[in-house]
Amino acid sequence: MTFWNNPINFIGYWLNGVLTGWHLPAVLATLLIYVIGIIVMILFAMTLDIGLVWVERKVVARFQDRLGPNRIGPFGLIQPVADIIKMVIKEDITPDGADKIVYNIAPVLAATSVIVLWAILPLASTIYGVDLNVGLLFIVAAGALGTLAIIMAGWSSNNKYALLGAFRMVSNMISYEIPMVIILLIPTILADTMSVRGITQAQSGMWFAILSPLALLIFLISAIAELGRSPFDLNEAESEIVAGFHIEYTGMKFGWFYAGELLHAFTFGGFIAILFFGGYGGFFGLEKLAAFAWLNIPFVQALVFIAKAMFGYWVIMWVKYSVPRIRIDHMLAFNWKFLVPLSLVVLVNTALLNKILIVLPNWLYVLGMFGSNIVIGYVTVEILRAYGRKQRKAEQIPDPQAHTQEQAV
Amino acid sequence: MTAEQIIFLLTGALVLGAALMVVTVRNLLHAALWLVVSLFGVAVLYAILQANFLAVVQVVVYIGAIAILFIFAVMLTRREAMEKGRQTRNNWWIPVLLGLFILTGLVVLILSVPGVERTATALPSGLDTVQALGMALVSPDAYVLPFEVASVLMLAALVGAVYVATADKK
Numbered sequence: 086m087t088f089w090n091n092p093i094n095f096i097g098y099w100l101n102g103v104l105t106g107w108h109l110p111a112v113l114a115t116l117l118i119y120v121i122g123i124i125v126m127i128l129f130a131m132t133l134d135i136g137l138v139w140v141e142r143k144v145v146a147r148f149q150d151r152l153g154p155n156r157i158g159p160f161g162l163i164q165p166v167a168d169i170i171k172m173v174i175k176e177d178i179t180p181d182g183a184d185k186i187v188y189n190i191a192p193v194l195a196a197t198s199v200i201v202l203w204a205i206l207p208l209a210s211t212i213y214g215v216d217l218n219v220g221l222l223f224i225v226a227a228g229a230l231g232t233l234a235i236i237m238a239g240w241s242s243n244n245k246y247a248l249l250g251a252f253r254m255v256s257n258m259i260s261y262e263i264p265m266v267i268i269l270l271i272p273t274i275l276a277d278t279m280s281v282r283g284i285t286q287a288q289s290g291m292w293f294a295i296l297s298p299l300a301l302l303i304f305l306i307s308a309i310a311e312l313g314r315s316p317f318d319l320n321e322a323e324s325e326i327v328a329g330f331h332i333e334y335t336g337m338k339f340g341w342f343y344a345g346e347l348l349h350a351f352t353f354g355g356f357i358a359i360l361f362f363g364g365y366g367g368f369f370g371l372e373k374l375a376a377f378a379w380l381n382i383p384f385v386q387a388l389v390f391i392a393k394a395m396f397g398y399w400v401i402m403w404v405k406y407s408v409p410r411i412r413i414d415h416m417l418a419f420n421w422k423f424l425v426p427l428s429l430v431v432l433v434n435t436a437l438l439n440k441i442l443i444v445l446p447n448w449l450y451v452l453g454m455f456g457s458n459i460v461i462g463y464v465t466v467e468i469l470r471a472y473g474r475k476q477r478k479a480e481q482i483p484d485p486q487a488h489t490q491e492q493a494v
Numbered sequence: 495m496t497a498e499q500i501i502f503l504l505t506g507a508l509v510l511g512a513a514l515m516v517v518t519v520r521n522l523l524h525a526a527l528w529l530v531v532s533l534f535g536v537a538v539l540y541a542i543l544q545a546n547f548l549a550v551v552q553v554v555v556y557i558g559a560i561a562i563l564f565i566f567a568v569m570l571t572r573r574e575a576m577e578k579g580r581q582t583r584n585n586w587w588i589p590v591l592l593g594l595f596i597l598t599g600l601v602v603l604i605l606s607v608p609g610v611e612r613t614a615t616a617l618p619s620g621l622d623t624v625q626a627l628g629m630a631l632v633s634p635d636a637y638v639l640p641f642e643v644a645s646v647l648m649l650a651a652l653v654g655a656v657y658v659a660t661a662d663k664k
Contacts, residue, residue, distance in 0.1 A: 112497065184523075187523075187527065218547075218622055218623065219546045219547050219550045222547070222550040222551065222554060225550075225558065226550050229553060229554055229557050229558025229559075230553075230557070233565075236566075240523060240569055248569065251569070252566075252569070255566050259562070278622075
């Protein structure tokens with residue numbers, strides 16, 4: 086084992102040697118190394134988070150045909166640091182009648198619910214916190230803590246808008262959790278494991294995005310809903326309820342929500358990369374060739390992972406800044422009448438075909454899985470079109486196609 | 495005392511303390527939040543026992559669904575959130591006696607199980623507990639019948655919920 090093929094464990098063993106050399110008991114040394122490891126992981130995530138503030142502001146500026154931050158430092162790179170200093174020295178206001186303890190715990194819990202996700206995020210084949218055999222359920226559990234934080238913030242602020250935001254968030258999260266859990270079963274079926282690292286390794290030959298593109302699409306939609314980002318940002322709809330659940334928070338307490346949201350979006354970009362794009366690996370067998378052995382170096386893998394995660398994050402931002410907010414009844418109907426049935430169909434299809442087609446040669450298996458998804462997608466679109474036509478007929482709205490024909494006549 | 499025992503005792507104290515707060519705190523929402531703490535402590539107990547699946551499911555189901563629905567219901571009754579009346583009734587000693595009785599019974603029952611004082615052996619390192627659980631749930635030698643019965647019950651509850659929600663529409 087050298088520093089280059091297993092950096093974290095290498096440093097761990099070295100530290101262990103140093104600490105036991107100081108006559109520390111072995112148990113205490115191990116505990117200390119774990120604590121240091123956790124702190125380093127959190128610091129890495131939070132430092133990345135500072136960079137994400139800049140990335141988010143630059144990208145949104147480009148989508149809106151602006152320049153974004155460009156005054157402080159080269160390309161405005163020091164802007165997030167200035168933002169942090171501003172947030173820290175701002176006055177900290179606790180509203181009258183707020184439930185002080187709950188009010189102060191909420192932002193911490195919101196940030197925690199995101200940071201715990203980093204425990205199972207494999208940055209490279211040898212750089213990961215813990216390889217849980219229930220990794221995918223862990224994602225759902227962390228999401229539950231996030232919902233709890235938002236409810237606590239909304240309720241304890243003693244503000245009607247905050248409470249409304251919390252209400253909307255609950256209905257949003259509880260509904261979109263269902264397609265998400267169903268879709269998380271698809272990588273589980275394809276990889277035969279719920280371990281996040283196992284799922285990454287199972288994709289060394291073929292990405293799950295190709296085996297099940299519909300699952301990727303549904304996961305992306307429910308992830309955006311779980312993040313509470315536009316078009317599902319009803320919990321903080323600024324034109325209706327000002328800022329929703331974090332309306333009363335000032336300074337760094339607001340900063341925790343903001344930082345948590347950005348890191349959450351990036352982390353879900355990372356999970357999209359892991360579940361559907363092979364995470365740190367997934368080079369279609371290229372890394373097994375001698376000429377591409379450098380792809381297996383952990384630092385290269387970590388860079389590949391961050392690049393893929395950034396792509397997922399960019400797609401989430403792209404959706405956020407292009408799609409307008411949808412009404413709450415539309416949002417719930419979209420989930421219960423469209424996403425849940427569709428995800429169930431995709432799940433049954435994947436479970437059956439995965440067992441039937443596995444006897445075929447690999448290229449036929451991939452083609453069959455991909456083709457079945459395309460067929461399901463096409464049938465879904467056709468059903469939606471027929472339904473839309475029926476509804477327009479019932480409401481006496483002229484069919485756009487029929488209308489043009491009449492005009493032509 | 496091993497490190498595991500210390501963690502177990504601390505978590506047990508947290509679970510019981512939080513449970514006590516649930517029934518004594520006067521603010522309804524605080525009671526619900528203490529319930530979350532208590533349920534989370536139970537998840538930690540499962541994790542100590544190497545039951546990863548149960549620990550995570552405990553958080554998903556009890557905190558993610560049940561506790562949040564509790565809080566949701568409590569938030570809808572904000573004006574009544576503070577309970578101002580007496581916290582005990584005149585016949586409070588009856589449930590105390592009953593509780594002590596059940597506790598004694600449980601302790602006697604657990605102590606009578608053979609091998610209860612033995613330290614649990616660690617799970618073999620290669621064992622995938624989730625896979626073993628999944629196999630047990632669908633294996634005819636194990637729990638397939640209770641599993642299917644529970645599934646049918648839940649389906650019935652689901653159909654019932656849909657019917658109740660749409661009953662008044664003709």
